[in-house]
Amino acid sequence: MKVVVLVGDGMGDYPVPSLGNRTILQAARIPHMRRLAAAGTIVRLQTVPPELPPGSDVANLSLLGYDPSAHYSGRAPIEAAGAGIPLGPRDVAYRCNLVTVANGAMKDYSAGHIETAEAHELIAAVQKALGRPGLSFWGGVSYRHLLIWEDGPGDLLTQPPHEIADQPLDPHLPQGFRHDEVRRLMDESREILRNHPVNQARIAAGKNPATQIWLWGQGRALRLPPYQEKFNRTGIVVSAVDLVRGLGILAGLRAPSIPGATGFLDTNCENKVAAALDALRDDSFAYVHFEAPDECGHMGRADLKVQAVEMFDERIVAPIWRALDSRGEPYRIILAMDHRTPVSKKGHTREPVPAAVLDGPVGNVTTMADFDEFAGETFPIRIAHEWMAEHIQC
Ligand SMILES: [Zn+2]
Incomplete structure (x- = not known):
């Protein structure tokens, strides 16, 4: 049957x-x-x-x-499998959203359902500035991307951005062991994305810009x-x-x-x-x-x-x-x-x-x-x- x-x-x-x-x-x-x-x-x-x-x-x-x-074991390892990204035993996969933050609040978890081609330009800029051996950003579909981090922090609490719509970011930032390293990547992405031509064009067209990355859903490989x-x-x-x-x-x-x-x-x-x-x-x-x-x-x-x-x-x-x-x-x-x-x-x-x-x-x-x-x-x-x-x- x-x-x-x-x-x-x-x-x-x-x-x-x-x-x-x-x-x-x-x-x-x-x-x-x-x-x-x-x-x-x-x-x-x-x-x-x-x-x-x-x-x-x-x-x-x-x-x-x-x-x-x-x-x-977490959401991101599943998405990595879907994207054909192999995870090593020491890798921690993070989901990396492009989001719109305004006045310190999560305005849009999807950056206006950003087009994939535009998103890839932004993720490439983030990778260029923040990527290094053992830490790489991978462009996915629309606002959904991934960070693969060898020996990255795995045991901490992170929040799905779609669950905190319109809420202030501060209480929802990553918490726990090595949270500062995760927060730093998110902070640094703001500067990289702020004046990016893709975002300038989105603002001019009345669309939500991708103001930063949001990391969550981390985990190790799932079998x-x-x-x-x-x-x-x-x-x-x-x-x-x-x-x-x-x-x-x-x-x-x-x-x-x-x-x-x-x-x-x-x-x-x-x-x-x-x-x-x-x-x-x-x-x-x-x-x-x-x-x-x-x-x-x-x-x-x-x-x-x-x-x-x-x-x-x-x-x-x-x-x-x-x-x-x-x-x-x-x-x-x-x-x-x-x-x-x-x-x-x-x-x-x-x-x-x-x-x-x-x-x-x-x-x-x-x-x-x-x-x-x-x-x-x-x-x-x-x-x-x-x-x-x-x-x-x-
Ligand atoms: Zn669902």
């Missing part, structure tokens, strides 16, 4: 006053997800163990069927038991973001970069769908991740998040379901989200999230069921990695 997992990142939410106290999933036009829920089974999943932060790394690890409590051994499956992870592609690579799955996949509303859904459907001809597993709802949640934009969720329904869920059903072979679709990113919080929360599982072919489904944060409320909450492992194995 072919198994495909469809993940709308951060789709879960709370009731939103501007939507008549409905959640995003309740307000959005999502007929395919509702049909899938009607023809399948709904569950509620606890994707984040109590002792870990409710990040996409931890939650996607759960949705891939791995216990985060046993494996998780996962490969999918082939754990689930006797081969397959693909389809995602725009290095974090999720990194998890796929660490799991022994393929995770190619998809042309036009941006991780935002302008992403190329059709290329993502084609990559998944192609893989499912020979392989037995595909994990298709859609980042835009999470980004819109972090922006606090209910209107955009509705649009993102509708896009996921219409351009990811619908064509994949239709294609698998018309092939006539047995398949299982698991529709899920990694965590909630409530627009009112502009950050992640750790409450359980809904998921639905459908075994096909089922032909034409005309009935609809609710697929939202309150559906399946009477069912027990399942630990996500256990439930996923049961359903991926099949």
